[in-house]
Amino acid sequence: MTGTRSLWKTLMALVLTAIMLFPVYWIVNVSLTKTSNLRRSPPSLLPLDPTLEGYVAAFSQQLPQLGTSLLVGLGTVLLTLAVAAPASYAMATLNLKGRQGLSFILLVAQMIPAVVMAMGFYAIYLKLGMLNSLWGLVVADSTIAVPFAVLLLQAFMSGIPTELLQAARLDGSGAWRTFVSIILPLSRNSLLTVSLFAFLWSWSDFIFASTLNRSGDLIPITLGIYKFIGNNTTQWNAIMATAVIASIPAAILLVVAQRYVAAGVTAGAVKD
């Protein structure tokens, strides 16, 4: 009785997942379609006559952009961790006065639209000559991740047993020593979660890329695809091939770290 019901539920779940993931399938399908078949009506539902010409075009034109995004993403992760981890430690375990005020500011910071930040950064970078620089983009992208990172790390670190910290103090280690040799290793999973999100947000960012790095030599992949679409309304197979390649970090993330992703979403939302 329950066996058949469970089977029905599995079937229904498969159907729902298929509907939900249809656009993703469609990206892959179009990326494998020949240019001559793109305008066919109705479009073929299966890549019956597959070609890699889209991928060839994508790799020949978009490789530098992928590299740029990788660099910017890693830079964003490092900057985010460097700013957020020590602060979270102080807020969670060092009895910092003004902790609540700081938390409030961080929550408000998450509500500021990226368009507004982009305008402010543009005005400042123009003065400093930092437009079209990778550093400028790293800094701007990190503003998406830093408040989230502090709130998540702080929530995690305040759960570290105080006995451990007191033991470290009795052994004569100072705050820095405690931070490096106790707090950081114990927080490995939450540091990983934060890094994954910082990387992914930076990798996916379009607004900062399109405003602060629109005419640089090194542009990130999101802007690469956007410009590709602008120049190229016929080669949707190449556009979609680039899209598939640009989605690889997300795919890896999903496979390797699914548990952290779910944890990150809920920790960012239902703060505890």
Place this chain on the structure above:
Amino acid sequence: MTTTPAPVRTRAGDRAAPAAQPRQSRRRPNDNSQWVAWAFVTPLVLYLLIFYAFPLYRNIELSLHDYTPRAFVRGNAQFVGFQNYVEIFGSSSFAKAATNTALFTIGSIAFQYAAGLALAVFFRANFKLSAVLRGLFLIPWLLPMIVSASAWAWMFNSDNGIINAALRVVGLDPVNWLTSPDVALTSVIIANIWLGIPFNLVILYSGLQNIPADYYEAASLDGANAWQQFWRLTFPLLKPVSAITLLLGLIYTLKVVDLIWIMTAGGPGDTSTTFATWSYREAFGAGNPDFSPAAAVGNLLIVVALVFGLIYLQMQRKLEKQ
């Protein structure tokens, strides 16, 4: 929600009653440790001042001056007070952007939430592949926005899009999804609902995990059917999580630029322009940037987001007290 009394007093006092803190700190030579704590926080404070406060200040300044591109470089723009704001409120785009922003956020959130909740309840049941398939539902949320937006743009394409091809098969007339003033907004809302379902699913699902299974056992012993269990048990108990999900969705949806920009650029005309895309268009969308009105629209958006954000904080505080 793990604010159960902590075993060690320092931390419990720190969390529950800040009033107890000074006494705690007097017991130990804490003057020194405050310095240490602030040393660890200093990078963050500097970061917030330089990379949040200063851009925001610049933005307010932009909105109160008349910045032409030339004045922008020279830095000698004329102070005009609230004139940019007056112009925005009087602009023909204002009413359209306001309506669109409301429709976009409310439409997106209502459907994302309903779909997310239905799926969360569905996936809570124990069946084969449940966890794997639920994981796959995260994909749309993890994809770069440019990828999903261009996929939807191609699917909605009037001549070669799969959606119109499907309509033809059923015998319906094709629709100019992205180029017709009547449906452009609906098209971007559909894409945004799709993007938002995973987020709603994950949070609501984790909310469901916190409802004890005994409640359901008791309810089914009392003879409640699945529908009654949902309306009498699940839905009321999920209310706090639902509220947070909806408010976060609201704050997030207000900010959306890239999706709309990539799919329709706010057009045709103003028909899919929201406050966020309006601001983006003024500042970066055309050849000649018009930063002052763009900044004014942006600041307006911050105020709206803050109002809802404060509601969110208020609710969170209430939750913590429970």
